[in-house]
Amino acid sequence: MGSEKKQAEMMKEISGVNPLKCMKCGKCSATCPSYNEMDIKPHQFVSYVINEDIESLVNSKSLWKCLSCFACVERCPRDVKPGKLIDAARQMVVRQKGQDYLLADEIPELLDPELPQQLLVSAFRRYRR
Amino acid sequence: MQRIGVFVCHCGSNIAGAVDVSKVAEMALMEPGVVHAEDYQYMCSEAGQAKIAAAILEKSLTGIVVCSCSPRMHEATFRKAAERAGLNPYMVEIANIREHCSWIHKDMEEATKKAVILMRAAVAKVNLNTPLQAGESRVTKRALVIGGGIAGIQTALDIADAGYEVDIVEKTPSIGGRMSQLDKTFPTLDCSACILTPKMVEAAAHDKIKIYTYSEVEKVSGFVGDFTVDIRKKARSVDMNKCTGCGVCQEKCPSKKAPSEFNRGLNTRSAIYTPFAQAIPNVPVIDREACIKFKTGKCGICSKVCQAGAIDYEQKDEIVTEKYGAIVVATGFDTIQLDKYDEYAYGQSKDVITSLELERVMNAAGPTHGHLERLSDGKAPKEIVFIQCVGSRCADDRGKPYCSKICCMYTAKHAMLIRDKYPDVNVTVFYIDVRTPGKNFDEFYRRAVEQYGVNYIKGQVGKVIPKPDGKLLVQGSDLLDNRQILKEADMVVLATAIEPNPDVRKIATMLTASIDTNNFLTEAHAKLRPVESPTAGIFLSGVCQGPKDIPETVAQAGAAAVKAIGLLAKDKLMTNPCTAQADVLLCNGCSTCENVCPYGAITYEDKEVNDHGIRETRRVAVVNNALCQGCGACTVACPSGAMDLQGFSNRQIIAEVDAICR
């Protein structure tokens, strides 16, 4: 699975995360508000990247359940930042689907005034890069 | 012309892995004066040293260069080896091709080139070396111990038992330190006070030990064997000689609002106080910040009730100057500040406490008289959650990167004690790893789990939420069950990371002892000289050197004592011969050097000189070799170049510069 290895490397590159720093303390999962919605839990994300099983990761429900609230990034004692890994996995999916980025100018038209602020912030975080 | 031998060390693959060592040896033979060059696996080994000795004898070498690790590591080793073979030890120079070359340059060609240049510089220097003879300096047979905790007490007792005088300087009003605040000690669960107080009493009663409490080290000068230390005895406002320790003043003191340091601020004390009942000396101090007399001028009740007339509001700080041969640092630790960890709600809820605070809560002399109760409402808790690694093993700047070492064991101890005394209380411990290396340690932890039913959960806590009803909602992970846990608790106990006492930085600076990025004092060698500072005559005892538990601290305290005794047992020390020397023919007698000498080692004498046939009396500088420490400040201040430093002479350094720029 050469491509899986390459994908894992790419995820590390996009996220800037070194998953080997993880001490398996689980504070990310402990702090995650979407924990119950997730099939692969935040702390497991790190293991999946280490094991280079990117396939399962990008096909997981969790990928789109993460709120990008970055509580895990904030509280991780080891600077591993699972949230960034999740973000990176999304990036990879988005990139594969053919670079369908929104232009910044297009966004205001799409906005619904009823949308919760949190969602907007998350969306910007997600699509910033 | 010198006959120089060059010895290139492989250091296993440490050097040979990045530097072509045989090439360095080969190139060495082309340098002026070099008559012998070889490379070998481990130059510092006995076989390597034997090779050096053999070459010195066979080839009648007059100087050697060892291309190896840092001179800070093995310069002394190679000097001794040379000396055994009959060569003056100061005819040895080290080219540092490990720390400064092979370890940082991965490209073999580049690293080899640099190693050759470093070798050349060392050869150029040794070509100008002259044999030097070490002088002697005296040893003051008294030791100073900074810090009066268990480490300091033990070190002082061991030194005193060997027959040497020891002074302990303790910042707080009593000796005892952190250990005096603990309730029980692992893994035997004996009461801390029961094993500590006899030692405190022994130290106080020992005729060789003098204790300065409520005192701080103000200034340190001198060097190994001959330190001069100024100790500030802070004004106690109580006459130590008159006070009987009856305690009436503390009882009658109307100002009782000062937070008790001893009880970690969980309750209050009077303005005139002893930190705890078994304090040594049992003489109170007046906290001038809290005292009504000092704040308003009125009151003076303590003075009125004191039968002995010991209260002295006029007392002033006093500076005592003493001489010491050795200094032991035993400044201990404190727990870190938790203000950057708002997720644990420490500071938001009184029921979230640190482990050291729990020690006070569990202690009979503590704020709750030993009853386990919530500090918010005094109710007995039913659910207690312990969180491990709070601020330890943390990669960011909120905490500390190291393991605090003691938390796993004291948490097991707390859990066990609570389950033992209050079987109806549920105890949960969230952990990342449980680390219990130590005699009877793992057995202790397993007993907590198996015998006392403490619930250990692999996973960290993400947040603690104080609820309106006073309960605490703990959200954590259970990584083994792969679930998120939401747990209601009555109390949360944080195993807070420990850090060196913040004062240690100031003290290290005074002692010119080095300190690492975490403020722990650096040892002279991490493995082989763990209780000595790289600064001669300074020894390390206890947590100031790194996290450790009580048995380790006591063991290290003894080790530091032995090292200090080893120094004090000597009548004289060999001094560094790399001192400044003035050339009488060049000296102008201008006094500039005298003005920059930090040791007062330079004086002036009228000397009869013969300057190429001109006989006259001149005012010339004279260096006292016992005082000179070889810094070289004078050599640069001297405009004529009359002042030079042996072992680092102007010509030697210039030869190195030339060799590097060649």
Add this chain to the structure above:
Amino acid sequence: MSLENKEFKPKIVAFCCNWCSYAGADLAGSSRLTYPADVKIIRVPCSCRVNPMFILRAFEKGADGVIMCGCHPGDCHYSTGNYYARRRMTLLFSMLDYIGVENGRTRVEWVSAAEGVKFSETMNSFVEKIYSLGENVRLGDLRCKS
């Protein structure tokens, strides 16, 4: 031989005091914190042992940059050495600047025994600066360069 064809490899001399900066360099080494091999360290007991003569001599012999490292002010092993060194170097550097020698070729940095990272970073940035300044032509004895 034409100078332009040769890749510029600067010669950089670093004077390090034995107690702090040399130990800092050792720490950089044992922590495997790399910096360019162009830097060659000369051990001196204290920064106050560094004579302006040594620095000019290095330039004379073709050094492209000279850096001096000592204990932080207040932390000198000999208590006051680095204070004197600080004044001396300030004046010397000011003079070099005054006669038109590029200011970046000389530097003083205080590096403690614990600052392996700072040592490596300092050397990296200094070497980078020297690369940007190029070969030292204003103070070198050009005969030494062939």
Add this chain to the structure above:
Amino acid sequence: MQELINRAKELLADGTVARVLGYKAGDLPYNPEPAYFESAEELKDFVYNGFCGANLSKYMIEASKLEGKTMVFLKPCDTYSFNQLLKEHRVDRDKAYIVGVGCKGKLDIEKVKKQGIKGIQSIKGADITDDAQILTIQTIYGEKTCSYGDAMLERCHVCKGKEHRIFDEQIGESKETKDAERFAEVERIEAMSPEEKFAYFRSELSKCIRCNACRNACPACSCRKCVFDSNKFDSSQKANVDSFEEKMFHIIRAFHVAGRCTDCGECSRVCPQGIPLHLFNRKFIKDIDELYGEYQAGADTDSTAPLTDYTFEDAEPSIVGKRG
């Protein structure tokens, strides 16, 4: 002048001094040279006029080794040098009888010549009793005049003051001559680009022939043996071999006298190549004043010299790049 001679005769006669250190006429009307006089008889050669610019303090190092007292004539600025030497234990106060001579500014023959006055036969108006307005110069091309101020040495235009810092008695009137800023020239150079600075000093220093006149005249450069003559640094040089050595010599010379140089200007005065060597020393003085507080070497004999002093808050060497 006669007043000085009379006093010298008196002191020689009553045995207060064993000799007099002053000036005697040279081979030209404008080059008097320092000389010892040991009797009233010898004093017939004594001169003292506006061209007696040489700082006699340095001669007192040798005079201090002689038997008996030496009477010496010092201008106000020379007394700073004497003080500095006293501070460095190089001269013996008890061996000196210091006559503080009034000063109306000293003359620079090069400045006269620059005005196109050549073939000088005699000069009037340069005596200390003259009012120092106009010099009347007899040349082979006829009589010329020149304003005294225009013929003054650079150092007199930035005079430190006409107060004698140390003396046994004072003779003669002084006149304020300061009409320029001491550091103006240094500031002008500081404002140049590195390339301009380099070009300026290269053109000046390339004139240096290493005659060592600056070193020999300088009262601060009084080492028994100069580092450039000894093997202590492997730095002995008899002549400049290349452009570097010119700089090395002058930078090190300036550095060795930094904090000790009184800014007496002898180096520039004696330089046969007319190199403004005082600009090196004055740069250090300016830096010292700015960074470590005003300091005038030789103003007293007990203050701590800036390079043997320090404060915790001293500027870092990186300030050099930041001052712009």
